[in-house]
Amino acid sequence: MQLEHERGARVYIQKLMVRWFRPVVFLACLGPLARLGWKAYMGRLGANPIEVITHSTGDWILIFLLVTLSITPVRKLTGLLWLIRYRRMFGLFAFFYAVLHFLTYIWLDKFFNLHEMWADVSKRRFITIGFTGFVLLIPLALTSTTGWIRRLGGNRWRALHRLIYVSAIAGVIHYWWLVKADVSKPAQYAFVLSLLLGYRVVAWLVRRNTERKAASVGVRNAEVT
Amino acid sequence: MLIKKAADISSSEITPKSLYLNRRKFLAGTALAGVAAVAAGVGLYEMASASSVAQANTKIDGLQKSPFSTSETNTPYKDVTNYNNYYEFSSDKYEPAGLARNFRTRPWTVTIDGAVRKKQVLDVDTIIKMAAPEERIYRHRCVEGWSIVVPWVGFSLNELIKRADPLPKAKFVEFTTLFDLQQMPGQRSQVLQWPYVEGLRMDEAMHPLALLCFGMYGELLPNQDGAPLRMVIPWKYGFKSIKAIVRIRFVDSQPINTWNISAPSEYGFYSNVNPQVDHPRWSQATERRLGEFRKRPTLMFNGYDQVASLYSGMDLKKNF
Numbered sequence: 025m026q027l028e029h030e031r032g033a034r035v036y037i038q039k040l041m042v043r044w045f046r047p048v049v050f051l052a053c054l055g056p057l058a059r060l061g062w063k064a065y066m067g068r069l070g071a072n073p074i075e076v077i078t079h080s081t082g083d084w085i086l087i088f089l090l091v092t093l094s095i096t097p098v099r100k101l102t103g104l105l106w107l108i109r110y111r112r113m114f115g116l117f118a119f120f121y122a123v124l125h126f127l128t129y130i131w132l133d134k135f136f137n138l139h140e141m142w143a144d145v146s147k148r149r150f151i152t153i154g155f156t157g158f159v160l161l162i163p164l165a166l167t168s169t170t171g172w173i174r175r176l177g178g179n180r181w182r183a184l185h186r187l188i189y190v191s192a193i194a195g196v197i198h199y200w201w202l203v204k205a206d207v208s209k210p211a212q213y214a215f216v217l218s219l220l221l222g223y224r225v226v227a228w229l230v231r232r233n234t235e236r237k238a239a240s241v242g243v244r245n246a247e248v249t
Numbered sequence: 250m251l252i253k254k255a256a257d258i259s260s261s262e263i264t265p266k267s268l269y270l271n272r273r274k275f276l277a278g279t280a281l282a283g284v285a286a287v288a289a290g291v292g293l294y295e296m297a298s299a300s301s302v303a304q305a306n307t308k309i310d311g312l313q314k315s316p317f318s319t320s321e322t323n324t325p326y327k328d329v330t331n332y333n334n335y336y337e338f339s340s341d342k343y344e345p346a347g348l349a350r351n352f353r354t355r356p357w358t359v360t361i362d363g364a365v366r367k368k369q370v371l372d373v374d375t376i377i378k379m380a381a382p383e384e385r386i387y388r389h390r391c392v393e394g395w396s397i398v399v400p401w402v403g404f405s406l407n408e409l410i411k412r413a414d415p416l417p418k419a420k421f422v423e424f425t426t427l428f429d430l431q432q433m434p435g436q437r438s439q440v441l442q443w444p445y446v447e448g449l450r451m452d453e454a455m456h457p458l459a460l461l462c463f464g465m466y467g468e469l470l471p472n473q474d475g476a477p478l479r480m481v482i483p484w485k486y487g488f489k490s491i492k493a494i495v496r497i498r499f500v501d502s503q504p505i506n507t508w509n510i511s512a513p514s515e516y517g518f519y520s521n522v523n524p525q526v527d528h529p530r531w532s533q534a535t536e537r538r539l540g541e542f543r544k545r546p547t548l549m550f551n552g553y554d555q556v557a558s559l560y561s562g563m564d565l566k567k568n569f
Binding site: 070071072074075132133135140143144148149150201202204205206208 | 324327328329331332336340342343393395438440441511512530531532537539540542543544
Protein backbone atom coordinates (compact mmCIF):
# COMPACT_ATOMS: atom_id res chain seq x y z
CA MET A 25 0.00 0.00 0.00
CA GLN A 26 2.74 2.39 1.04
CA LEU A 27 4.78 1.53 -2.07
CA GLU A 28 1.84 2.51 -4.26
CA HIS A 29 1.71 5.91 -2.62
CA GLU A 30 5.48 6.39 -2.96
CA ARG A 31 5.36 5.46 -6.62
CA GLY A 32 2.41 7.79 -7.15
CA ALA A 33 4.25 10.65 -5.52
CA ARG A 34 7.37 10.00 -7.59
CA VAL A 35 5.35 9.92 -10.82
CA TYR A 36 3.63 13.15 -9.80
CA ILE A 37 6.95 14.90 -9.15
CA GLN A 38 8.39 13.62 -12.43
CA LYS A 39 5.35 14.91 -14.31
CA LEU A 40 5.76 18.24 -12.53
CA MET A 41 9.45 18.44 -13.38
CA VAL A 42 8.87 17.71 -17.03
CA ARG A 43 5.55 19.22 -17.95
CA TRP A 44 5.11 22.23 -15.73
CA PHE A 45 8.72 23.05 -15.25
CA ARG A 46 9.38 22.98 -18.99
CA PRO A 47 8.25 26.53 -19.86
CA VAL A 48 10.25 27.86 -16.92
CA VAL A 49 13.41 26.16 -18.16
CA PHE A 50 12.70 27.31 -21.71
CA LEU A 51 12.41 30.92 -20.60
CA ALA A 52 15.53 30.59 -18.50
CA CYS A 53 17.43 29.39 -21.57
CA LEU A 54 16.32 32.54 -23.39
CA GLY A 55 17.58 34.59 -20.48
CA PRO A 56 21.09 35.23 -21.85
CA LEU A 57 19.64 36.52 -25.11
CA ALA A 58 17.11 38.67 -23.28
CA ARG A 59 19.84 40.14 -21.09
CA LEU A 60 21.99 40.89 -24.12
CA GLY A 61 19.06 42.46 -25.96
CA TRP A 62 18.13 44.59 -22.98
CA LYS A 63 21.65 45.85 -22.50
CA ALA A 64 21.93 46.58 -26.23
CA TYR A 65 18.68 48.54 -26.10
CA MET A 66 19.88 50.51 -23.06
CA GLY A 67 23.25 51.16 -24.71
CA ARG A 68 24.98 49.37 -21.85
CA LEU A 69 27.10 46.96 -23.86
CA GLY A 70 30.22 49.04 -23.37
CA ALA A 71 32.70 50.47 -25.85
CA ASN A 72 32.69 47.54 -28.27
CA PRO A 73 29.16 46.07 -28.32
CA ILE A 74 29.71 43.75 -31.27
CA GLU A 75 32.65 42.15 -29.49
CA VAL A 76 30.49 41.63 -26.39
CA ILE A 77 27.69 40.06 -28.43
CA THR A 78 30.14 37.75 -30.20
CA HIS A 79 31.82 36.65 -26.97
CA SER A 80 28.58 36.28 -25.03
CA THR A 81 26.84 34.15 -27.64
CA GLY A 82 30.02 32.09 -27.96
CA ASP A 83 30.17 31.48 -24.22
CA TRP A 84 26.55 30.33 -24.14
CA ILE A 85 27.06 27.81 -26.94
CA LEU A 86 29.75 26.15 -24.86
CA ILE A 87 27.72 26.37 -21.66
CA PHE A 88 24.68 24.74 -23.28
CA LEU A 89 26.83 22.06 -24.93
CA LEU A 90 28.38 21.23 -21.56
CA VAL A 91 24.96 21.18 -19.88
CA THR A 92 23.67 18.86 -22.60
CA LEU A 93 26.67 16.59 -22.14
CA SER A 94 26.18 16.53 -18.39
CA ILE A 95 22.61 15.19 -18.52
CA THR A 96 23.61 11.55 -18.92
CA PRO A 97 26.28 11.49 -16.17
CA VAL A 98 23.99 13.38 -13.77
CA ARG A 99 21.10 11.02 -14.52
CA LYS A 100 23.21 7.95 -13.91
CA LEU A 101 24.76 9.32 -10.74
CA THR A 102 21.65 10.84 -9.14
CA GLY A 103 18.86 8.71 -10.53
CA LEU A 104 16.96 11.81 -11.72
CA LEU A 105 15.88 10.02 -14.87
CA TRP A 106 13.43 12.70 -16.02
CA LEU A 107 16.38 14.98 -16.86
CA ILE A 108 16.56 13.19 -20.20
CA ARG A 109 13.44 15.05 -21.26
CA TYR A 110 15.41 18.31 -21.17
CA ARG A 111 18.47 17.18 -23.04
CA ARG A 112 17.05 18.00 -26.45
CA MET A 113 16.03 21.48 -25.32
CA PHE A 114 19.50 22.26 -24.03
CA GLY A 115 21.10 20.84 -27.16
CA LEU A 116 18.86 22.91 -29.40
CA PHE A 117 19.63 26.02 -27.39
CA ALA A 118 23.32 25.37 -27.95
CA PHE A 119 22.50 25.33 -31.65
CA PHE A 120 20.37 28.47 -31.26
CA TYR A 121 23.20 30.45 -29.71
CA ALA A 122 25.55 28.99 -32.34
CA VAL A 123 23.31 30.40 -35.06
CA LEU A 124 23.34 33.81 -33.34
CA HIS A 125 27.12 33.65 -32.93
CA PHE A 126 27.51 32.73 -36.59
CA LEU A 127 25.09 35.46 -37.69
CA THR A 128 27.03 38.01 -35.68
CA TYR A 129 30.17 36.94 -37.46
CA ILE A 130 28.81 36.91 -41.02
CA TRP A 131 26.77 40.10 -40.59
CA LEU A 132 28.32 42.41 -38.00
CA ASP A 133 31.91 41.33 -38.63
CA LYS A 134 32.05 40.43 -42.33
CA PHE A 135 28.94 42.26 -43.62
CA PHE A 136 28.08 39.25 -45.77
CA ASN A 137 31.30 39.60 -47.74
CA LEU A 138 31.55 36.03 -49.02
CA HIS A 139 35.06 36.49 -50.35
CA GLU A 140 36.38 37.70 -47.02
CA MET A 141 34.50 34.96 -45.19
CA TRP A 142 35.95 32.27 -47.40
CA ALA A 143 39.44 33.72 -46.87
CA ASP A 144 38.87 33.59 -43.11
CA VAL A 145 37.57 30.03 -43.06
CA SER A 146 40.39 28.73 -45.23
CA LYS A 147 43.29 30.72 -43.76
CA ARG A 148 42.57 31.38 -40.10
CA ARG A 149 42.47 28.06 -38.32
CA PHE A 150 40.52 29.30 -35.33
CA ILE A 151 37.72 30.26 -37.73
CA THR A 152 38.04 26.95 -39.59
CA ILE A 153 37.58 24.98 -36.43
CA GLY A 154 34.83 27.24 -35.16
CA PHE A 155 32.97 26.88 -38.42
CA THR A 156 33.45 23.11 -38.23
CA GLY A 157 31.98 23.02 -34.75
CA PHE A 158 28.96 24.98 -35.96
CA VAL A 159 28.40 22.88 -39.08
CA LEU A 160 28.51 19.67 -37.06
CA LEU A 161 25.58 20.88 -34.96
CA ILE A 162 23.33 21.31 -38.01
CA PRO A 163 22.53 17.62 -38.65
CA LEU A 164 22.06 17.19 -34.92
CA ALA A 165 19.51 19.99 -34.78
CA LEU A 166 17.72 18.68 -37.85
CA THR A 167 17.45 15.13 -36.49
CA SER A 168 16.61 16.11 -32.93
CA THR A 169 12.98 14.95 -33.07
CA THR A 170 11.57 11.59 -31.99
CA GLY A 171 10.43 11.13 -35.59
CA TRP A 172 14.03 11.06 -36.64
CA ILE A 173 15.01 8.65 -33.86
CA ARG A 174 12.38 6.34 -35.34
CA ARG A 175 13.47 6.93 -38.91
CA LEU A 176 17.14 6.33 -38.25
CA GLY A 177 16.73 3.71 -35.61
CA GLY A 178 18.15 4.09 -32.13
CA ASN A 179 21.64 2.85 -32.89
CA ARG A 180 22.19 4.98 -35.99
CA TRP A 181 20.69 8.03 -34.28
CA ARG A 182 22.94 7.57 -31.27
CA ALA A 183 25.98 7.19 -33.49
CA LEU A 184 25.14 10.40 -35.40
CA HIS A 185 24.56 12.36 -32.24
CA ARG A 186 27.96 11.44 -30.90
CA LEU A 187 29.09 14.25 -33.21
CA ILE A 188 28.31 16.53 -30.29
CA TYR A 189 31.58 15.37 -28.75
CA VAL A 190 33.48 16.57 -31.82
CA SER A 191 31.55 19.83 -31.96
CA ALA A 192 32.21 20.60 -28.30
CA ILE A 193 35.93 19.85 -28.68
CA ALA A 194 36.05 22.04 -31.80
CA GLY A 195 34.33 24.85 -29.89
CA VAL A 196 36.81 24.75 -27.02
CA ILE A 197 39.80 24.70 -29.39
CA HIS A 198 38.23 27.59 -31.33
CA TYR A 199 38.16 29.62 -28.09
CA TRP A 200 41.69 28.54 -27.13
CA TRP A 201 43.09 29.56 -30.52
CA LEU A 202 41.50 33.00 -30.57
CA VAL A 203 42.67 34.42 -27.23
CA LYS A 204 45.79 36.56 -27.32
CA ALA A 205 47.60 35.26 -24.26
CA ASP A 206 45.15 34.50 -21.46
CA VAL A 207 44.00 30.88 -21.95
CA SER A 208 42.42 30.64 -18.50
CA LYS A 209 38.79 30.82 -19.71
CA PRO A 210 39.14 28.28 -22.55
CA ALA A 211 41.12 26.11 -20.13
CA GLN A 212 38.18 26.12 -17.71
CA TYR A 213 35.81 24.95 -20.46
CA ALA A 214 38.38 22.36 -21.54
CA PHE A 215 38.59 21.03 -17.99
CA VAL A 216 34.83 20.58 -17.62
CA LEU A 217 34.56 19.07 -21.10
CA SER A 218 37.32 16.58 -20.34
CA LEU A 219 35.44 15.48 -17.22
CA LEU A 220 32.24 14.96 -19.19
CA LEU A 221 34.02 13.12 -21.99
CA GLY A 222 36.08 11.22 -19.45
CA TYR A 223 32.85 9.92 -17.97
CA ARG A 224 31.95 8.47 -21.37
CA VAL A 225 35.34 6.82 -21.71
CA VAL A 226 35.07 5.23 -18.26
CA ALA A 227 31.48 4.15 -18.91
CA TRP A 228 32.51 2.58 -22.21
CA LEU A 229 35.42 0.71 -20.58
CA VAL A 230 33.19 -0.55 -17.79
CA ARG A 231 30.57 -1.70 -20.30
CA ARG A 232 33.17 -3.43 -22.44
CA ASN A 233 34.65 -5.15 -19.38
CA THR A 234 31.22 -6.35 -18.26
CA GLU A 235 30.45 -7.65 -21.74
CA ARG A 236 33.77 -9.47 -21.85
CA LYS A 237 33.12 -11.05 -18.46
CA ALA A 238 29.56 -12.07 -19.50
CA ALA A 239 30.89 -13.54 -22.74
CA SER A 240 33.56 -15.57 -20.93
CA VAL A 241 30.97 -16.82 -18.40
CA GLY A 242 28.78 -17.86 -21.33
CA VAL A 243 31.70 -19.78 -22.86
CA ARG A 244 32.47 -21.48 -19.54
CA ASN A 245 28.77 -22.37 -19.15
CA ALA A 246 28.78 -23.79 -22.65
CA GLU A 247 31.90 -25.81 -21.82
CA VAL A 248 30.32 -27.19 -18.67
CA THR A 249 27.10 -28.32 -20.35
CA MET B 250 60.85 68.46 -41.06
CA LEU B 251 57.97 68.88 -43.45
CA ILE B 252 54.72 69.21 -41.53
CA LYS B 253 52.05 67.77 -43.79
CA LYS B 254 48.98 68.23 -41.61
CA ALA B 255 47.86 71.75 -40.92
CA ALA B 256 46.09 72.67 -37.71
CA ASP B 257 42.62 71.30 -38.43
CA ILE B 258 40.59 72.51 -35.52
CA SER B 259 40.56 75.30 -33.00
CA SER B 260 40.09 74.63 -29.31
CA SER B 261 36.51 75.93 -29.48
CA GLU B 262 35.59 73.17 -31.94
CA ILE B 263 36.56 70.32 -29.69
CA THR B 264 33.36 68.96 -28.19
CA PRO B 265 33.44 69.45 -24.42
CA LYS B 266 33.72 66.22 -22.52
CA SER B 267 30.43 66.91 -20.73
CA LEU B 268 28.44 66.67 -23.96
CA TYR B 269 29.52 63.07 -24.30
CA LEU B 270 27.67 62.31 -21.10
CA ASN B 271 24.24 61.80 -22.61
CA ARG B 272 20.87 62.22 -20.92
CA ARG B 273 20.61 58.56 -20.03
CA LYS B 274 23.79 58.78 -18.01
CA PHE B 275 22.49 61.92 -16.30
CA LEU B 276 19.35 60.09 -15.23
CA ALA B 277 21.40 57.16 -14.03
CA GLY B 278 23.52 59.61 -12.07
CA THR B 279 20.46 60.99 -10.33
CA ALA B 280 19.44 57.50 -9.34
CA LEU B 281 22.86 56.91 -7.86
CA ALA B 282 22.59 59.91 -5.55
CA GLY B 283 21.96 57.68 -2.58
CA VAL B 284 24.95 55.52 -3.41
CA ALA B 285 27.04 58.65 -3.81
CA ALA B 286 26.40 59.53 -0.19
CA VAL B 287 28.00 56.27 0.89
CA ALA B 288 30.77 56.67 -1.65
CA ALA B 289 31.56 60.11 -0.28
CA GLY B 290 32.11 58.58 3.11
CA VAL B 291 34.45 56.00 1.65
CA GLY B 292 36.19 58.70 -0.37
CA LEU B 293 36.89 60.76 2.71
CA TYR B 294 38.45 57.73 4.33
CA GLU B 295 40.69 57.13 1.30
CA MET B 296 41.75 60.75 1.09
CA ALA B 297 43.05 60.45 4.61
CA SER B 298 45.75 58.04 3.40
CA ALA B 299 49.15 59.55 2.71
CA SER B 300 49.56 58.77 -0.97
CA SER B 301 47.41 60.46 -3.55
CA VAL B 302 45.20 58.40 -5.82
CA ALA B 303 42.91 61.09 -7.23
CA GLN B 304 45.28 62.51 -9.83
CA ALA B 305 42.89 62.09 -12.71
CA ASN B 306 40.43 64.92 -13.27
CA THR B 307 43.25 67.38 -12.52
CA LYS B 308 42.99 69.91 -15.29
CA ILE B 309 46.13 70.69 -17.29
CA ASP B 310 46.76 74.37 -17.86
CA GLY B 311 48.46 75.98 -20.81
CA LEU B 312 47.48 73.32 -23.36
CA GLN B 313 48.82 74.02 -26.81
CA LYS B 314 47.38 72.89 -30.10
CA SER B 315 49.40 70.55 -32.27
CA PRO B 316 49.65 70.32 -36.05
CA PHE B 317 49.83 66.54 -35.59
CA SER B 318 46.23 66.38 -34.38
CA THR B 319 43.63 64.67 -36.53
CA SER B 320 40.25 66.19 -37.26
CA GLU B 321 38.45 62.88 -36.69
CA THR B 322 35.86 62.64 -33.93
CA ASN B 323 37.09 61.87 -30.43
CA THR B 324 36.02 58.57 -28.95
CA PRO B 325 33.71 59.21 -25.97
CA TYR B 326 35.62 59.57 -22.72
CA LYS B 327 33.58 56.84 -21.02
CA ASP B 328 34.64 54.32 -23.68
CA VAL B 329 38.33 55.19 -23.47
CA THR B 330 38.22 54.87 -19.68
CA ASN B 331 36.25 51.62 -19.49
CA TYR B 332 37.75 49.55 -22.29
CA ASN B 333 41.42 49.01 -21.58
CA ASN B 334 43.94 46.36 -22.49
CA TYR B 335 45.99 46.63 -19.31
CA TYR B 336 46.97 43.09 -18.43
CA GLU B 337 48.81 44.29 -15.31
CA PHE B 338 45.32 44.65 -13.87
CA SER B 339 43.26 42.17 -15.88
CA SER B 340 43.04 40.60 -19.31
CA ASP B 341 39.35 41.54 -19.31
CA LYS B 342 39.07 44.93 -21.00
CA TYR B 343 36.27 46.09 -18.70
CA GLU B 344 38.04 45.40 -15.42
CA PRO B 345 41.06 47.74 -15.22
CA ALA B 346 38.79 50.75 -14.64
CA GLY B 347 37.67 49.28 -11.32
CA LEU B 348 40.86 47.47 -10.36
CA ALA B 349 43.05 50.52 -10.94
CA ARG B 350 40.87 52.85 -8.90
CA ASN B 351 43.29 53.00 -5.95
CA PHE B 352 46.48 52.78 -7.97
CA ARG B 353 49.01 55.18 -6.46
CA THR B 354 50.49 57.53 -9.05
CA ARG B 355 52.27 59.82 -6.56
CA PRO B 356 54.98 59.75 -5.47
CA TRP B 357 56.37 58.38 -8.73
CA THR B 358 59.89 58.42 -10.09
CA VAL B 359 61.31 57.51 -13.47
CA THR B 360 64.87 56.22 -13.78
CA ILE B 361 66.72 57.41 -16.86
CA ASP B 362 69.82 55.31 -17.32
CA GLY B 363 71.80 53.10 -19.65
CA ALA B 364 73.98 54.75 -22.29
CA VAL B 365 73.54 58.30 -20.95
CA ARG B 366 76.11 60.74 -19.76
CA LYS B 367 74.51 60.88 -16.31
CA LYS B 368 72.02 58.51 -14.78
CA GLN B 369 69.01 60.37 -13.33
CA VAL B 370 66.09 59.44 -11.12
CA LEU B 371 63.45 62.05 -11.75
CA ASP B 372 60.16 62.79 -10.10
CA VAL B 373 57.37 62.41 -12.65
CA ASP B 374 56.21 65.98 -12.04
CA THR B 375 59.70 67.21 -12.99
CA ILE B 376 59.39 65.32 -16.26
CA ILE B 377 55.92 66.70 -16.91
CA LYS B 378 57.26 70.23 -16.63
CA MET B 379 60.11 69.62 -19.10
CA ALA B 380 58.20 71.10 -22.01
CA ALA B 381 54.93 72.84 -22.80
CA PRO B 382 51.95 70.45 -22.76
CA GLU B 383 50.41 69.86 -26.17
CA GLU B 384 47.09 68.34 -27.02
CA ARG B 385 47.70 65.64 -29.65
CA ILE B 386 44.52 64.11 -31.06
CA TYR B 387 45.82 60.77 -32.33
CA ARG B 388 44.28 57.70 -33.87
CA HIS B 389 45.07 54.67 -31.71
CA ARG B 390 44.93 51.21 -33.32
CA CYS B 391 44.96 48.03 -31.27
CA VAL B 392 46.50 44.90 -32.76
CA GLU B 393 43.18 43.16 -32.04
CA GLY B 394 41.48 45.20 -34.76
CA TRP B 395 39.69 48.05 -33.01
CA SER B 396 40.63 51.70 -32.91
CA ILE B 397 39.87 54.94 -31.13
CA VAL B 398 40.65 58.64 -31.42
CA VAL B 399 42.05 60.16 -28.22
CA PRO B 400 43.08 63.74 -27.41
CA TRP B 401 46.26 62.88 -25.56
CA VAL B 402 48.30 65.46 -23.64
CA GLY B 403 52.09 65.46 -23.55
CA PHE B 404 55.10 66.46 -25.57
CA SER B 405 57.47 64.79 -27.99
CA LEU B 406 59.67 62.14 -26.38
CA ASN B 407 62.65 63.83 -28.05
CA GLU B 408 62.34 66.66 -25.48
CA LEU B 409 63.18 64.19 -22.74
CA ILE B 410 65.83 62.47 -24.83
CA LYS B 411 67.58 65.81 -25.41
CA ARG B 412 67.72 66.39 -21.68
CA ALA B 413 68.81 62.81 -20.99
CA ASP B 414 71.88 63.35 -23.16
CA PRO B 415 72.40 59.83 -24.53
CA LEU B 416 75.83 58.62 -25.58
CA PRO B 417 76.59 57.94 -29.25
CA LYS B 418 76.40 54.18 -28.72
CA ALA B 419 72.72 54.44 -27.76
CA LYS B 420 70.81 52.88 -30.67
CA PHE B 421 67.51 52.05 -28.96
CA VAL B 422 65.33 53.28 -26.13
CA GLU B 423 63.87 50.72 -23.77
CA PHE B 424 60.88 51.42 -21.49
CA THR B 425 59.78 49.48 -18.43
CA THR B 426 56.43 49.49 -16.60
CA LEU B 427 55.98 49.29 -12.84
CA PHE B 428 56.12 45.84 -11.27
CA ASP B 429 53.91 45.80 -8.17
CA LEU B 430 52.13 42.58 -7.22
CA GLN B 431 50.18 44.34 -4.50
CA GLN B 432 48.67 47.03 -6.73
CA MET B 433 48.58 45.15 -10.04
CA PRO B 434 46.71 41.86 -9.53
CA GLY B 435 47.17 40.80 -13.14
CA GLN B 436 50.89 40.49 -12.56
CA ARG B 437 50.27 37.61 -10.18
CA SER B 438 49.58 35.42 -13.20
CA GLN B 439 52.14 34.66 -15.88
CA VAL B 440 49.87 35.67 -18.75
CA LEU B 441 52.79 37.88 -19.79
CA GLN B 442 56.35 38.09 -18.55
CA TRP B 443 56.54 40.97 -16.05
CA PRO B 444 57.52 43.74 -15.88
CA TYR B 445 56.20 44.97 -19.23
CA VAL B 446 58.99 46.12 -21.51
CA GLU B 447 58.81 48.00 -24.80
CA GLY B 448 61.31 49.71 -27.06
CA LEU B 449 61.89 52.01 -29.98
CA ARG B 450 64.73 52.47 -32.42
CA MET B 451 66.51 55.75 -31.74
CA ASP B 452 65.19 57.48 -34.87
CA GLU B 453 61.64 56.33 -34.03
CA ALA B 454 62.05 57.66 -30.50
CA MET B 455 63.36 60.99 -31.79
CA HIS B 456 60.48 61.42 -34.25
CA PRO B 457 58.24 64.30 -33.15
CA LEU B 458 55.13 62.09 -33.40
CA ALA B 459 56.36 59.81 -30.59
CA LEU B 460 54.53 61.25 -27.61
CA LEU B 461 55.57 61.15 -23.97
CA CYS B 462 52.07 61.37 -22.53
CA PHE B 463 50.68 62.31 -19.11
CA GLY B 464 47.14 63.42 -19.87
CA MET B 465 44.05 63.04 -21.98
CA TYR B 466 40.89 65.09 -22.60
CA GLY B 467 42.57 68.08 -20.97
CA GLU B 468 43.26 66.32 -17.66
CA LEU B 469 45.89 64.07 -16.15
CA LEU B 470 45.66 60.44 -17.21
CA PRO B 471 43.17 58.18 -15.44
CA ASN B 472 44.82 55.20 -13.78
CA GLN B 473 43.37 52.65 -16.20
CA ASP B 474 44.81 54.59 -19.16
CA GLY B 475 48.42 54.37 -18.04
CA ALA B 476 48.85 57.05 -15.36
CA PRO B 477 51.02 58.81 -14.51
CA LEU B 478 53.24 58.55 -17.58
CA ARG B 479 53.00 56.57 -20.78
CA MET B 480 54.08 56.54 -24.40
CA VAL B 481 51.77 57.00 -27.35
CA ILE B 482 53.21 55.90 -30.67
CA PRO B 483 50.31 56.39 -33.09
CA TRP B 484 51.80 54.66 -36.13
CA LYS B 485 52.29 51.40 -34.28
CA TYR B 486 49.89 48.91 -32.73
CA GLY B 487 48.66 49.95 -29.31
CA PHE B 488 50.69 47.46 -27.28
CA LYS B 489 53.83 49.45 -28.18
CA SER B 490 52.38 52.44 -26.28
CA ILE B 491 53.63 51.32 -22.89
CA LYS B 492 51.88 52.50 -19.71
CA ALA B 493 52.94 53.44 -16.17
CA ILE B 494 56.60 53.98 -17.09
CA VAL B 495 59.19 53.69 -14.31
CA ARG B 496 62.36 53.35 -16.38
CA ILE B 497 63.72 54.72 -19.65
CA ARG B 498 66.99 53.06 -20.61
CA PHE B 499 69.21 53.80 -23.58
CA VAL B 500 70.71 50.65 -25.02
CA ASP B 501 72.81 49.57 -27.96
CA SER B 502 70.89 46.39 -28.85
CA GLN B 503 67.25 45.95 -29.79
CA PRO B 504 65.10 45.56 -26.66
CA ILE B 505 63.03 42.40 -26.39
CA ASN B 506 59.48 43.63 -25.96
CA THR B 507 57.02 41.71 -23.80
CA TRP B 508 54.52 40.73 -26.50
CA ASN B 509 57.38 39.46 -28.64
CA ILE B 510 58.38 37.21 -25.76
CA SER B 511 54.79 36.05 -25.43
CA ALA B 512 54.33 35.10 -29.09
CA PRO B 513 57.34 35.84 -31.32
CA SER B 514 55.54 34.76 -34.49
CA GLU B 515 52.67 37.17 -33.82
CA TYR B 516 54.13 40.31 -32.23
CA GLY B 517 57.33 41.79 -33.52
CA PHE B 518 59.50 44.69 -32.44
CA TYR B 519 58.42 47.22 -35.04
CA SER B 520 54.67 46.41 -35.07
CA ASN B 521 53.89 49.21 -37.48
CA VAL B 522 50.21 49.38 -38.39
CA ASN B 523 50.17 47.65 -41.78
CA PRO B 524 47.03 46.41 -43.55
CA GLN B 525 49.18 44.27 -45.84
CA VAL B 526 50.76 42.23 -43.08
CA ASP B 527 48.22 40.06 -41.34
CA HIS B 528 48.45 38.82 -37.80
CA PRO B 529 48.93 35.04 -38.17
CA ARG B 530 45.46 34.47 -36.72
CA TRP B 531 43.45 37.40 -38.08
CA SER B 532 43.49 39.95 -40.86
CA GLN B 533 44.77 43.49 -40.26
CA ALA B 534 43.15 44.90 -43.36
CA THR B 535 40.18 46.39 -41.52
CA GLU B 536 39.40 47.75 -38.10
CA ARG B 537 36.38 48.60 -35.99
CA ARG B 538 36.43 52.24 -34.93
CA LEU B 539 34.64 52.11 -31.58
CA GLY B 540 31.21 53.64 -31.95
CA GLU B 541 30.96 52.83 -35.64
CA PHE B 542 28.87 50.01 -37.04
CA ARG B 543 30.72 49.16 -40.19
CA LYS B 544 34.40 48.31 -40.20
CA ARG B 545 36.78 50.67 -41.93
CA PRO B 546 39.93 49.91 -43.92
CA THR B 547 43.14 50.08 -41.91
CA LEU B 548 45.66 52.66 -43.13
CA MET B 549 49.36 52.08 -43.60
CA PHE B 550 51.17 53.45 -40.50
CA ASN B 551 47.68 54.21 -39.16
CA GLY B 552 47.57 57.11 -41.61
CA TYR B 553 50.78 58.72 -40.33
CA ASP B 554 52.70 58.61 -43.62
CA GLN B 555 55.30 61.02 -42.32
CA VAL B 556 57.07 58.11 -40.65
CA ALA B 557 57.40 56.11 -43.87
CA SER B 558 60.91 57.46 -44.43
CA LEU B 559 62.08 55.72 -41.24
CA TYR B 560 61.47 52.37 -42.92
CA SER B 561 62.54 52.95 -46.49
CA GLY B 562 64.33 49.89 -47.74
CA MET B 563 63.04 47.73 -44.89
CA ASP B 564 61.03 44.59 -45.54
CA LEU B 565 58.06 45.29 -43.28
CA LYS B 566 56.76 41.76 -43.72
CA LYS B 567 59.92 40.39 -42.16
CA ASN B 568 60.26 43.22 -39.66
CA PHE B 569 56.68 43.11 -38.50
